[in-house]
Amino acid sequence: MEIRLKNLTKCFPGNPKKGIPDTYAVNALDITVPDGKLVGLLGPSGCGKSTTLYMIAGLLEPSEGEIWFGDEDVTDLEPEKRGIGLVFQNYALYPHMTVYKNVAFPLTNLRIEEKMLDENGNQLLDEDGKPAVKRRKLTKDEIDKIVRETARVVQIEQFLERKPNQLSGGQQQRVAIARALVKKPKVLLLDEPLSNLDARLRLQTREEIRRIQQSTGITTVFVTHDQEEAMSISDEIVVMKLGVEQQRGVPQEVYNNPCNKFVANFLGTPPINLFKGKIKGNKVYVGDQVVRDITEKDVPDQDCTVGIRPEGIIVDPNGTFDFECGRILTMGRDIMLMSKHPEALSDTKFLIDAFVQVEVGNVKCTVKPHKCFAFSLEGDELRII
DSSP states (O other): OOEEEEEEEEEEOOBGGGTBOOEEEEEEEEEEEOTTOEEEEEOSTTSSHHHHHHHHHTSSOOSEEEEEETTEEOTTSOGGGSOEEEEOSSOOOOTTSOHHHHHHHHHHTOEEEEEOBOTTSOBOBOTTSSBOEEEEEOOHHHHHHHHHHHHHHTTOGGGTTSOGGGSOHHHHHHHHHHHHHTTOOSEEEEESTTTTSOHHHHHHHHHHHHHHHHHHTOEEEEEESOHHHHHHHOSEEEEEETTEEEEEEOHHHHHHSOSBHHHHHHSSSSOOEEEEEEEETTEEEETTEEEEEOOSSOOOOEEEEEEEOTTOEEEOTTOSEEEEEEEEEEOSSEEEEEEEOTTBSSOEEEEEETTSOOOSEEEEEEEOGGGEEEEOSSTTOBBOO
8 A cells, every 4th residue: 555645744833922933843745655665754853753654644633735545535534444553652552451352452343344245146236336235343253363363473373362561572562563463454654663672672673573564565654763773674764854854765875875964964873973174176175184086076165064974984004084093992893983083073983894903093094985975064954975
């Protein structure tokens, strides 16, 4: 089921008498989530990602714009009629119920439609000449079959008779996903589903979410402020800031080619290193040092912000860029150099291979051109090169 958001806007009215302006939580958002794909809405707190999700779910009414599921405009449709599965940050499992009963609960009052047939098996028609249908509740056997099939998909069969407090956080998360899936929704919506888990369990559970999404083929929107989560499991990401889309695309492509300083700074762990710089004679300078040549186009001389990814250097005694390394942190596969530079906008961190010999003090290096960007100082601080 494809999801299309057209000029989607949510404005929370202010109070003119108290001088409080209107707040645009989401502003003119146009996004298409392809059928069967997982798209991550990514950004810092207050960027509008959860508000967008709640509008897709029907929990919030848009101020402007449209929401389409396939060929159906669902903008004004009640949440229960949209065919969605929603998983919140807190799993909201019923503590007094077993896992089985938690998963089965959405099915207890569900009514399904069946064709009405005559004694010869022919479709009956209603007064308007349309195929006649009857609505009925699911039988216990039908519910049992659906619950057990869903439990198998999310791999919780062995926990069906346990209570939620007997499960780990990751297991509870899978129960919450199973409960969202039993009604066979058209769309699965996940709102910060991993934020309550520790680092190791978060890694394991996000892989489970990706496996479940791919096995079911359900169109999924995943909201998170954790860029590593979004980049690791999403087919596409949408980076948001103050309710406005900044950039969208395949995660690695967005990381490799950020459109502005915000996107470059938000994506990456540790974050990109930023310096005061300038472009002169089609060369990028930090201080009086050349960090890269511009070969792809002619760029006017100007002041700029220079961004160098942490992994963007090669230790080189003959390099044209140097910095003062204050500490060396061994991280197994990599070494992190905690350093300072007179033109840096904050403390800098560089990553190099663990086998490279380096000492505290002055470090000379060569900057990898594809890991070095220049950003305008004006407006949206767009990328220059």
